[in-house]
Amino acid sequence: MGAVLPLDLSHLPRVDQVGVEERAAALGKRSIKKSAKQRGIRLAISMLDLTTLEGKDSDGKVSQLCQKAMRPMPGDPTVPHVAAVCVYPNLVPVAKKALEGSGVKVASVATGFPAGLVPLPEKIADVRSAVSMGADEIDMVIDRGAFLSGEYSRVFDEILAVKDACGPVHLKVILETGELETYDNVRRASHLAMQAGADFIKTSTGKIQPASTPGVVLVMLEAIRDHYRETGRRIGMKPAGGVRTSKQALHLLVLVKETLGDAWLTPDLFRIGASTVTNDLLMQLAKESTGRYQSEDYFTKD
């Protein structure tokens, strides 16, 4: 992999903004009710990357989040645990310890998150230390400045180097689509990341708006589909940032189902990076089983 540098991305399919947004919005109109809603919500919970990425994150905060990750609905053991907890590198050991034996993975952001504007050796060191502290997954950022100025091979080489530093650890590549701005750029960056060895491609850091809009998610899923058709390799997708409601989460599942098929409806290939959406999913689940909406005081804010 990576013997030929994809310096020229102009051969990639163009994206028509009006068309892609129309299609993404049409899939948002699927009517997901009753058993489909129940199953969809449970599936969405199992795909969550519960995230806290703040300067004020502490051991206590991360431990609390890990408890929620393992048992999102304490009274109901049938509700699955989330896929992963996503934190800054310094908090990886805390999360690792709290989640031990639970099946919930620890993801760490790295490579000078969120801007990615640090020298490559420091990015590599950042990744190595996160891995050595026990991270199961690395969420890296690409250098958007380099990408936008057309230095595609530099972006490619950096991803390649980070992938190498990750070893067997799963690599998610954050494109920060809000800064790439156009769908053509999103499509190109998706292709670049997949060619360079990304296991997942991810929309955003959560620090920039807009983040994971339906249009952006659809363009990335289409890039994943074309990559699969060409190479047979299944790349994962992670929308992050801006997913706050169950309706949005179900919309994402519909986009995946109708673009890539059911094979991608697994935490191994689809994740949702969020934190506030968890309680909305739980509230909707409670509503589906009791027929009534509960007060938000019945759901823990962690």
Place this chain on the structure above:
Amino acid sequence: MSAKVTDSRDTERAKAQIEAERPRLEFGGSVWDYAPAPESKDHVRLEKKYGLFIGGQFVTPKSRKFFRTINPATEEVLAEVAEGGLADVDAAVRSAENAHRRYWARLRPAERGKYIYRIARLLQEKSREFAVLETMNGGKPIKESRDVDIPLAVAHFFYHAGWADKLEYAFPRHRVSPIGVCGQIIPWNFPLLMAAWKIAPALACGNTVVLKPAETTPLTALHLAKICQEADLPPGVVNIVPGAGETGAHLVNHPHVRKIAFTGSTEVGKVIQRATAGTGKRLTLELGGKAANIIFEDAAIDQAVEGIISGVYFNQGHVCCAGSRLLVQESVAETVLGKLADRISTLRLGDPLDKNTDVGAINSKAQLEKIREMVASGLAEGAQMHQSACAIPARGFWFPPTFFTGVAQSHRIAREEIFGPVLAAMTFRTPEEAVEKANNIPYGLSAGVWTDKGSKIFKMTAKMKAGVVWANTFNKFDPSSPFGGYKESGFGREGGVQGLRAYVELS
């Protein structure tokens, strides 16, 4: 998958081999499926029997004849509907004539506008009821009747209500007066929308109408008659006389009808044109089509594939302006057709009332037979068929989304209107060839051009012999945009300022 008929068999086989070994996407899996989400029918009040709407009242037909109208998705009988005979059509025309002379033509234009606004608002208020009824009677998916048919019908009434008192501005330096009684005959593919396209401009221009809905889909037009009553529209301004071809013929031949507006098949259009020749009756025809949807190598491919889908599978392909001929540039043909094959397998066919249904029922048994016959001719002429493997319900009339590759310009499926979910895919090499193939057909209703290059859009659209040309989209409608055909797709325009011309006398 290749559409190149000129390739040698060996290359064909090699390509098929590569295609077979390619990783396949599997759709319709059971990891997570949508539960049934049927729209409720409870709020639709169906009558057992519907009379003719003449002079503001539902009346028993003098013909004494009634016919059954069914739900094509279940074959269940929905109601019995009166069939207009010669005497009934005569009564309707006289009622319209009376209303025109005594009231409607004398009314201040702003007042006419008020009535049309009222119809628009009432229709909007009842849009859910109309959407469900349209889907029950016609078989189209509820998401289309809900999001396209009914809102557009409402928009047509609102748009034309606004014109009622501004006609002098539409035709500067002219005196504008109404024509009189308009006989209007509409098809079954967009029953309410076509009624709105016909009635709204006619009324706005001061004419009165006798409308004949299609025999398989009379119900929404009859419920529109109820709205006319509710809006207190003067009796006789709108008359609705259901029936089949014979009823239509009575209307066309009635000496007091001043204008005929017909939307339907080219075959019937020709008969009508012969019948009205020399009678002084004005005529507009909106007939069949066989639109070329042209995809260039520099198009946004994934969105172009969506455009093929909405072009030919929208409303089961029962669309006169459907993009039923795909012209794809050879260099991207394999990619586009491969993606199209994947995409049709995601289309959800089934209960039209289910909010997640993409493809509904074929409108009638006769239409289903016609589609089957055309598909059989495609196979007999040597084209390769690709079809969605979706499950077909046991009752009702259904046809899965289908496309043909290896189609030649001379095949029947590339020349004749199928009016079903069947696409004929062909290839081209240069823009000139695309223009030549697109225009090489007796029809000229619509066309689509897909390219990311702005200059190419202008160059291509100017060369298309078609009334409507869409660029990087397909099947988009708006009341302010004129619609109509070239050549055997008819003449006259509907919608926009141009559409008003058919309903006024200028002096």
